[in-house]
Amino acid sequence: MKRKLLTVLMSVGFLVLITTLYAFKLKTNEEESYQPQTKWKNLKVLPQNISKDSLDYLMDGYTSALSVKCNYCHAPQKDNPTKLDFASDDKIEKEIARGMIKMTNDLNKIYFQPHFPDPKPAQVQVVNCVMCHRGAPNPEKYLAKMSTMYKTYDPERDNRKEKILKEMGKQ
Ligand code: HEC
Numbered sequence: 001m002k003r004k005l006l007t008v009l010m011s012v013g014f015l016v017l018i019t020t021l022y023a024f025k026l027k028t029n030e031e032e033s034y035q036p037q038t039k040w041k042n043l044k045v046l047p048q049n050i051s052k053d054s055l056d057y058l059m060d061g062y063t064s065a066l067s068v069k070c071n072y073c074h075a076p077q078k079d080n081p082t083k084l085d086f087a088s089d090d091k092i093e094k095e096i097a098r099g100m101i102k103m104t105n106d107l108n109k110i111y112f113q114p115h116f117p118d119p120k121p122a123q124v125q126v127v128n129c130v131m132c133h134r135g136a137p138n139p140e141k142y143l144a145k146m147s148t149m150y151k152t153y154d155p156e157r158d159n160r161k162e163k164i165l166k167e168m169g170k171q
């Protein structure tokens with residue numbers, strides 16, 4: 001009789017133990033799903049815990065602002081050149097882009113954010129890549145063609161200050 005009771009008690013105890021362990025495992029699984037989705041390997045400017053969605057959104061934005069593909073900044077994988085090694089720093093364009101990201105963030109943070117009315121938005125994105133790049137990898141290229149942009153250029157408008165000064169008899 002005593003033996004039977006002991007077995008029952010032991011089985012119950014065993015069951016309780018199993019369910020507790022299982023519940024504990026479920027709980028840790030749940031917590032794991034709140035971790036950042038990806039462990040990024042080589043972020044030096046963007047936040048380490050940036051979600052995959054946000055990073056993809058930014059990267060897509062860079063490609064369209066500069067009219068390039070991912071491989072403009074990202075080097076191919078050494079063992080499989082048909083794929084890109086996103087963590088690699090082999091391309092100078094990626095390093096330049098880091099400076100550009102930092103500059104753009106600073107412009108927004110220092111020169112725009114403080115002048116927003118309260119409550120200030122957590123993030124201000126007034127200046128962005130396309131504002132300067134306008135679909136060119138290097139804005140210098142279209143700036144070199146600047147003279148062709150002045151279609152409405154009016155030579156009569158030139159030396160306006162001098163003309164006024166002359167009329168006033170000051171020159
Ligand atoms: C104009 C340059 C540029 C373009 C174009 C670009 N990236 Fe990036 N990418 C960067 C820079 C710079 C970083 C590193 C940011 C940092 O250091 O915080 C980066 C980081 C990444 C990372 C994180 C790698 C890691 O684990 O460290 C991924 C993934 C990535 N890019 C994917 C893409 C994809 C996909 C595309 C095309 C849709 C793309 N990138 C286009 C500049 C670019």
Ligand code: HEC
Nearest residue numbers: 062093096097100101104127128129132133137138139140
């Ligand atoms: C305030 C204007 C401005 C903004 C904003 C800006 N850029 Fe630039 N960027 C330039 C200029 C100008 C150059 C050319 C610099 C040179 O040739 O010395 C350049 C060059 C680059 C280059 C190198 C191009 C090459 O191959 O020669 C990359 C890559 C780049 N920018 C990425 C970005 C990204 C990504 C952003 C947004 C995060 C951005 N830039 C925002 C002005 C800007």
